[in-house]
Amino acid sequence: MEKSCSLLVHFDKGTPAIANEIKEALEGNDMPAKIDAMMKAIMLLLNGETLPQLFITIIRYVLPSEDHTIQKLLLLYLEIIEKTDAKGRVLPEMILICQNLRNNLQHPNEYIRGVTLRFLCRLKETEIIEPLIPSVLQNLEHRHPFIRRNAILAVMSIYKLPQGEQILGDAPDMIEKVLLTEQDQSAKRNAFLMLFNCAQDRAINYLLTHIERVSEWGDMLQMVVLELIRKVCRTNRGEKGKYIKIIISLLNVPSTAVIYECAGTLVSLSSAPTAIRAAANTYCQLLLSQSDNNVKLIVLDRLNELKSSHRDILVDLIMDVLRALSSPNLDIRRKTLDIVLDLITPRNINEVVLTLKKEVVKTQSGELEKNGEYRQMLIQAIHSCAIKFPEVASTVVHLLMDFLGDSNVGSAVDVIVFVREIIETNPKLRVSIITRLLDTFYQIRAARVCTCALWIIGEYCLSLSEVGSGIATIKQCLGELPFYSVSEEEEATESSKKDNQVNSITLSSKRPAILADGTYATQSAASETTFSPPTLVQGSLTSGNLRTLLLTGDFFLGAVVACTLTKLLLRLEEVQQSKVEVNKESTRALLIMVSMLQLGQSSVLPHPIDNDSYDRIVLCIRLLCNTGDEIRKIWLQSCRQSFVQMLSEKQLQETQEIKAKAQISHAQPDDLIDFYHLKSRKGMSQLELEDAVQDDLKRATGEFVKDGDDANKLSRILQLTGFSDPVYAEAYVTVHHYDIVLDVTVINRTKETLQNLCLELATMGDLKLVERPQNYTLAPESSKQIKANIKVSSTETGVIFGNIVYETSNVHERTVVVLNDIHIDIMDYISPAVCGDVAFRTMWAEFEWENKVAVNTVIQDEKDFLDHIIKSTNMKCLTAPSALDGECGFLAANLYAKSVFGEDALVNVSIEKQADGKLSGYIRIRSKTQGIALSLGDKITLKQKGGS
């Protein structure tokens, strides 16, 4: 275990204090100067200086000081100085401080006594503590509770030392006596804590003899009682019964912290439905009564944990949990909805949906800023409810369709996606949804919603009347033809020139985007319809939303309109007997398509129609002129089929995930089974019984380090100097989360003693050395292990340079051996992670750093190449495997990873197979910081060759 560090103080390197100045000030009589010098000394010590010469000065001039602040600073100083030599023995001069400590322990000032006792809690050296024990014990009976409190803690710390039981064997006895008579809450708590830690049986005994009064004790003591109960019950399951009663009685105390702890204890002790229900109820109460968001979120986490193990009990409480939606905080609402969605059953679905609907209605009336986002969340929640229980869809779908024209594009898109899914899965609702959709179509403002709605109209208008009104609605929304007149053209070109400025801005904001299917495309500014300048829109506001959108240059929408019209006409042919009518409609539709093409090629708009849309509209025109059964089948059935397939695949994926989850929770056939009852509670197996709480604490303090494979360790050995250098050095590098440990072995290869040998390290990148290097003396042909800690604060490739500097007796100049560089690999810091498509795209748009790497590889197959990249970068592929299926000669995929510091790394792979069988394309890396983009790019460049 490394030396522990008890305090950190920021040290300004700009004003270095000289040891001599400090010494002078310490020797002087000026109190403020003395205090200042003491502080400086402590700061220098914290900064890695050792200042051995100051110790005697402090003993001589500071120790006798009467000033309280000086005495306290002195204790801090004693806390952080090195008290042992290299072999772990206490330095002889430390005995000098004993007398002073003893005087402090008998000081008339109770606070001096208290802080000294507190200092003893942090002291580990038995040799220093031993002579002080009688004074410590005297303080146990001091009149002042402040002293007693700290004295008890000091006794506890001393007793917990490795030799504690020898030097203070009767401590539990004494503390037990103290506990019986103690009145001060805090001292009582400390005494109980001491018994709990050092003599558990006595603590239990005390608890059981005072079982009736537990609920009257102070909350601090109650907390420790609960901790004790948890610990006892974990090791000794059979005794649970005795304690459950205590916990139940504590559930009614006024302190919420105790209540919260009680609930946690109950859950950890028992899986009986009553206990779990009581705990869950308590959590729900806290959820409602506490106004603090932190508490709410953490309580929700607890409920979430309960949900995974005791779902059936929480199902009953679903309405209580839902009440947390009243909080205005979005995170809380999201978490609440997540929990609730997992808990819905056929029995409570109606109630839940009713509440959700009410909440949706509320968002319309209120004028809160986050309402749009909240509404989106609610819509998504209702959506997933409706998928699980299709019967509720009918009750909500109409309500939700009111939001199609919502100004929040996100929620409108969610609604339309929801409608699309419902109309397929719920054939009964088709007619009413279509009617409603046609009625409200004119309200839709956003292009993305329009396209989706048009698709629905094209696919699901089946009867004659529906088809008719579908065509009529589209026509109405497009307005009068043509889209522009020649006279208008003149004017428009002028105005568009005027607006060149504006447009150039929008054009400059043009940036590559990733489409939903993962292809990498250039996104034109025009598709950001809502932001485009309304140059041509004047007067056309009344003429329908489709026209407005088209006139801003959204030709993709035009293509969709054309396709929809084609579909509707093909269907009209089937349902309309009168050929005349069909032809009439057909010509009208053709006219619309032609005018759209005309608009696209005119100079009215700042940029002309794109090729893709043009091709599609032309295709539609050809089709209408020349229909055939083959084509009809493709247009009228295959589209629908692939949609159905998509839905079923989504469902399949979900069920698979659930299955996979269920599988994880099962034990492996060859797993060990623990029988608590068969384990002896003494000796070795105590370690195995070590509870989760302590593990948790150990993990938090970093004490809990998994022992890696030694073989694994050896594979990372780096040779730092040559074999013929006078000093040979090699290192193995261990990378922890936030730090790197270099274990350097230095071997003196000469026949001389090397003095003042020092391993000097310098770093590049976001690395920082924690400690100053020490000087060593190395005997001829001996070796030394040197450890160096390096702090890492962000994810990027770092380089560590170093020298070994030493002196020999005959040559007085220092000799320098330059070390090999050590490169720190970025892969150690990133781990695969998942994020949604939308989140990925927003991050992609936001991040400033892009690194573009051209593909250059010997791998011939696109899939193989992608797998290779995923493997070598340790990232997660977000694109669904089904989307990567098939042999089409090109591939696009998104990869994502997160660093331990919470930074995101995004990668897009777009590759195409050339005619000669080679792969070409680009890999783009984006991140918020330059470091990740660069390091990851280097890594990919290095590894992409593959083949080996």
Add this chain to the structure above:
Amino acid sequence: MVVLAASIVSKSGKVLVSRQFVDMSRIRIEGLLAAFPKLVGTGKQHTYVETENVRYVFQPIEALYLLLVTNKQSNILEDLETLRLLSKLVPEYSFSLDEEGICKTAFELIFAFDEVISIGHKENVTVAQVKQYCEMESHEEKLHKLVLQSKINETKDIMKRKASEIDKSKIERNRGDKGGFMSLQSMGSGRIESSFSDMSISGGGGGGFGSGSGFGLSTDVESFSSKSKGRPPSSATAPPKGLGMQLGKSQRTNQFLESLKAEGEVIVEDVQPKAGQSRAAAPPPTDPITLTVEEKLNVMLKRDGGVSNFDVQGTLLLQILNEEDAHIQVQVKTGGNPGILFKTHPNMNKELFSNENILGLKDPNRPFPTGQGGDAAGVGLLKWRMQTTDESIVPLTINCWPSVSGNETYVSIEYEASSMFDLQNVVISVPLPALREAPSVRQIDGEWRYDSRNSVLEWSILLIDNSNRSGSLEFVVPPADSSVFFPISVRFSATNTFSELKVVTVIPLKGGVPPKYSQRTQLITENYQVV
């Protein structure tokens, strides 16, 4: 439930102050604190971040973050409470809440953090208490220093006196040397004793004086006595030496007491009779035979009613002045209380006592021990004790009701005495939180006195009889926890006992008239507390 560290970092991620409460390596804590600013998202409405291993609970203070690093199982409610307290403390110590200000007051902040969290556990303290703890103003230390100072002064005075006396004696010796002879033997030795014995430099001086003893001339005596005119002749001998010193000393202690009083200390000049002293205070017996019945009460009452311990211990003591009266037997009468078990001295005749209630020695030819001896009380003949949990038998019950209202705590105390006893010299001592001034007493039956040194309010009632079987006291102090006012201890005495044991007659074994005897009966409290 463990706070690993309390820290202040700047928004840019610089660690300004951090205090760790459990053992952890430097690299670990630095790593945790360095990761924190990256984990804090913006626009979130909650102030905690969880990572795989730890939880950060933080609070932005201007351009800084105050944060607690805890383990993930830690109780969030308690941690938030701690954080709230710390956030109130920071501005108390650091006037400018920026990097510079914090760095300047880093150590004060560390001291304050230490008061709030001990070994990772939260302490129940308020901002005011933390400030008080950190200021370290100790009454006792002042007192100690004062005592020390007065001792030093005293010693200095003594030194001066001695110095001047030595000077004087030197002059005298010079005179003596010049004159070549010395005073009378008796005078010389008196002088030696008076001036030198304390200073332990008697050797040389004594020798010098002694050498003069051979010359015994009356003229010299006269000349000497004329020198010490002011002194009465008798004072020339031994006694005055101590006397002079003592007077000076008592004067100085008086001064000291006065100065203490001036500083708000309440000094008890007429010390109250304590339980242990009451016996010593009894006048020396004049009757040839004295019989003392004494009962001591050890009572522990619960603050919310009920008796946790009630124990009466009684003794019958016999004291005989002269040996001729020692051949006796004592006829006693008991009250017939069934809860009381009597035990006789091993030398007593048990059957005689159990059958006839007569106390006599097993061997009737032996006399009782006589004389006043070291212990004035005489020999014990009989012991008894009674234990009960019956509340009705308790002679005095105390009811203490502290209630916080606004910025003050009202404490009303009421006593109720049972009609069995008339209690004398009742003193009820209520511990108070440390106060600068005496509490304000709103209403009282009896008298009160505040002992600021021990911070105890003493409520004394001279006599409780049928006229005042119950009474009350009400006072106001600054807000304090109700447990501060306990344990209340009570002292009193009474003239009748639980056992109602009485001596009927003293029977002389050798015949003749029954000797005169006196009988004393008292009930006193040894340890009477309400906890």
